[in-house]
Amino acid sequence: MQNRHVIELSPSGKTFDASQELLLDAMLASGLPVPFSCRRGACGSCKVKVVSGQYRDKQRTADMPAPCYPLADDEMLLCQSHACSDMRLEIPGWSLETQTLEIHAQVHGKRELSADIIELVLQPAQPLAVRAGQYVRIRLANGDSRCFSIANLPDRDQGKLVFHIRKVSGGLFTERLLPTLQAGDTLKLEGPVGACTWQHEAQRPLVLFATGTGYAGIKPLLLTALAGDAEVTLYWGGRSDADFYDREFLDQASRAHAHFRWYPVLSDQARVQQVALAQAHRWADTQVYACGNAAMISQVREQCLAAGLQAHRFVAEAFVASGTLAPEASTASPLHPELEKVGPRYSLDGMLAAREQSVRAVAAVANQLKVGMTTAQALEMAAQTLQAMGASHTWHPTYIRFGDDTVRTPRQGIDLQRVLRTTDIVVIDVGPVWDGYEGDYGDTFVFGQHELHHACVKALHEVFDETRQAWGRGLTGRELYDFAERSAQVKGWQLERNLAGHRIADFPHVLYGQDKLAEVEIVPSEVVWVLEIQLCHPTEPVGAFFEDILIGEARSVS
Template sequence: MTFTINVQPSGRAFESLADEAILAAGIRQGIGLPYGCKDGACGSCKCKLLSGSVVHGPHQSKALSAEEESAGFILTCCGVAHSDLVIESRQVTEAGAFPIKKMPVRVSALENASHDVKLLRLQLPASDSFQYHAGQYVEFLLRDGERRSYSMANAPHTQEGNPHMELHLRHMPGGKFTDHVFGAMKEKEILRIEGPFGSFFLREDSDKPVILLASGTGFAPIKALIEHMQFKGITRPTTVYWGGRRPADLYQHAWLLTKAAEMPQLRYVPVVSDALPEDGWSGRTGFVHLAVLQDFPDLSGHQVYACGAPIVVDSARAAYTEHAGLPPEEFYADAFTSAADKTSPISPLQQETST
């Protein structure tokens, strides 16, 4: 049995199989619906159900609250159609949807960026091509069937003549994958990845000023965006806010200072929340998302791209849309949900939404 999913306002449609998540069906047919974690944890795929019936699998209430579900909102990553549907969703254009591939990669370098962050460089097969938008991510396919997601920190054009990707990994003690990365992983090790995934990338059809907001290793896709903007000659006024607990957490501070000097339209604002006297920090302090509001109390004419810890992304989304006039559709986000985030308390398995 199949159901037809009609996406408004574009009018595009695709078919979903029985027991197939709406998002998975769209990806399979080249319909780029917005999404992030694919696990019901971040809420990036949330959209309005205009008609039809959807049953949700496990998901977290912070991604879709009971009130939102009652109001007709759904999560496409874990929502399964039980009838033909009409949904309202912004989406990736067909021309911008790159093919999703599985491929082997070789570890070419492991570098310490800070006490708990490593830069992992992967060599891609020279005989194949891997296309992606700056800001997207790949998933590592672990031997037990689990997956771990990381954003590319280098823009696509940097692969020219040397197919590779750069990832920024923070150590999560006890984490199945990062314990290996920070422990036994060696150069030349072979891993398997799948991608690209995600709808976090620069909307180049806009000329609005840009706010890039990062916390911790959420800087990785922001770095790729900056490289892409420089390469494409995009001159929209852009301000980067990067937050960490201590100055050392801003592990590519010097790189950003260099880029700000090279790109007249780029301004960099580092923010530290828990600086100690011995740090000698004289820059901005406090929560990074609030630093944006201090500088831009009116965001009605901006686009915001936010990446990092879910609490930072969620707080920024609420503050900017509710208090600074940012149109909700101009807030683009990629919350870095860890395996622990995805296994924290979830909503009941079977919840049905009908409109």
Template sequence: MNTRHVIELAPSGKTFEAGDELLLDAMLASGLTVPFSCRRGACGSCKVVVADGAYRAKQLDPGGPAPSYPLAANEMLLCQSHACSNMRLEIPGWSLDTPALVVEATVLGKRALSPDVIELIVMPDMPLAVRAGQYVKFRLVDGDSRCFSIANLPAESDGRLGFQIRRVSGGLFSETFLGAVEAGDLLQLEGPFGACTWQDDDGAPVVLFATGTGYAGIKPILLTALKRDVEVTLYWGGAQPADFYDRVFLDRMIMDHPRFRWHPVLASEGRVQEVALGHGHHWQAAQVYACGNGAMISQTRAACLEAGLPSHRFVAEAFVPSGRSSAGVPSKPLDPIWEKVGPRYSLDGMLAAREQSIRALAAIASQLKVGMTTGEALDMAAEQLHAMGASHTWHPTYIRFGADTVRPPREGIDRQRRLRATDIAVVDLGPVWDGYEGDYGDTFVFGDLPLHLACKKALHEVFDETREAWLRGLTGRELYDFAEQSAESKGWRLARNLAGHRLADFPHALFESKVLAELEIPPSEMAWVLEIQLCHPTEPVGGFFEDMLMLQA
């Protein structure tokens, strides 16, 4: 007898029924959105808190692997559990109502901040979950769009969004569109997007760089730093004194916050990074944010890294004169069968997730220490991803030391294996950021063993050559045939059980789970991850690198 149980999801109050089937299958059948991915109890995407009710674990196949995701006493995995009674569940970090990608916003007002900078205030028709430093896209009637940073903290402004927009002579948006906008008009906004966001780095001293209206993207980060009472210094570059249009506010903040300093930097006096480097910051411990023109960002990054700043602690957002994002447009439409995506898929969202994943990988790699066990490294990585704002991991975090680097992800490892002074390590991340799947992995060499160094070198060469082959229009299957030949030519073996996969707005498992190496069409940009795992033909040494396929990596 298939007894049906009512499952309530808190705090929404929405319900679905479940019988003998797995709770995950019952929830999907009900039409409710649910986070999930691996279906084998490894990734933790479908973790829920059991507030009330009874359940039983899924019966495992003989000899099959047991679920490996660690759970608290009041937690379970939907993909591994059956209901035994009516239940009340909570899904941490998940909304049953998929946030809209596009919202309408009402113009509340606009005013001049300087002779050529306008402040625009709008109220979206629904609350937006905005992280300090993000931007939105203004959709125009001709199908074009413009990107502008959100210059306030909406959660502290009753949901209002503020923008600081420079008037550009002849500009379609800043002169024609913005000039005609009046209070009460309706606008269409897409987002929010962006990975130049507050990193919550345990009270590290913060250094901020901005040029022009790049200050708009920096101001919410400044406001967050002031709230946290951390040491913060702002360097704001401009061509003339009027460019420092928020001077009154900044001067007042100096009076209210003794740990805050700001420096207006006129172009005639030097560059922002040159002034900052002369002020004796402890760069090894700093957290740096930069927003402005691309030249400033690249020069500032190079200068800060040379001064000792760890690379993952430089967070930046470049803007272009048109106000468009750096995402561009896809090289070709996504295939409607093999490349399905969800309602929130966007190039901006995918790029931001990639950038944050790269930053997270660097932060985790910087904390790998000789003598650390694999288990300790995995715990550290989980804490780092949580601190950086990952809501889920759509696949488990994989960390491998030494001989474990030749093992495929689903094969068990020795959690007590210790990282040696001369060793090779693999880190593979699959976090979810703002509803978008990130996926990035790389190999790290400790010491200078020639075989380890050769592995890392060959690994990146095979990846780069295979990516170049993708640009020539090869299918997914042809790509992995090519990668196999490239690896063999360098004296390594390609592990084809790691064969690439889809990536989209989370969870892509709703749409397609085909692997890249079986794809009989050329894969589209920003929809697939190219995975390369190399193994030495005779020694227990392996390496792994993966990244999203995109035209400009």
């Protein structure tokens, strides 16, 4: 009879049994969620710390490559190891259970703010300690959730929570649930969470940026600023005049507060940062908050830093429309039966919600980076942030790379003691699992005024956007990366072809497919592939990285 060993996971105390099988297979068989990806010992997704116990390495034949992921003396890979005794393991950045405040709230009322914006007011069963700028997740009956910014200051409004919700065509929440809600109905909430919160120094001028219903996250910050009589300017971007649904309040506030101005910015005429940079702001002495679509966040940060804004005074919350399509409302094309297999829980709705949280997570991690922080400290902070935001675990390790390490790929070693400098470039790449769906998002951030760093990030986003547009013209996966390589070369940069895009699905996608996007000869379908772009300078140690799910333009902005 084979010896069976008890494997304990710290700090949860959860256990599973293992015998002769690989530890990864034993854990999967137990039903516990476990991060893994390549199964070859190359990606490090299933890396664990060995607290106690004995193990042996997987036997391999002469033609099998040895695992290449770098490990510390007290670390091992679940996919490459067998237990030889009872063991106690820790998995960095992973938890079986995330402590989240769950409460019930009753519908207090709802009304139309515009033709497609609904104000929903909830009264929680117990008071919530909400910081200006935070959001909550509303739980749906199918186990999924929707994130909405709190658009008021509850402690000044009898504890009520106010939300501004844009109607989404075919939306599971906005077209199915929201219209049926009546006063007294009960919803389940989780939170509050969010990193775009008030952290202002007295007497410092404020500049606020918002697009669409990202304004909901900015309004509590504005209310807080007005109460302190701070000098504050709001730039609110929209597609039409109707998008400025709180104009009456803002006009009244600008008349009542001599130090407040606001600018409605129509997207077909200008971008919010263009209007702001044309004003006489003292950027070196200004605090900036931004809430809106991911493209706006990235562009505002880059251009304001170039104008003199201090990196630690930029706080943002990326807001991404969830898409939230009901199953029969989805217009996605049929998936390829072999290359685009997905699991039983897969839905466009769930994947878009996971993408939304991943975009938020990258912004939250970037907001907390501090000059003088080491890479190791940044990774620890990122792990804590993901868990606090509700990630059950990560399906690939979190990657953060400073300075010279930005030219390296995730599978190459980095200097964990490298320090973030005043003038630096930083890559953040997260792969969290939210409610059983995989998220994957990465971006690059610049600290200081280094011209080459800013040029690299500018070229990066141009190459990504052009490649995504080429996908819309019917290019195959292989053709997309050939296109991206040419686009990078024209701009004077090199494309790192070892980062070649990959599948994504309900967790874990590796059970359904591990093909590289750059190698497939099909036109990739929406929301099952991740497009990865890493650029490197031809001669200098400067690189940048951006990745996102391949997604139609209509779903990619709020």
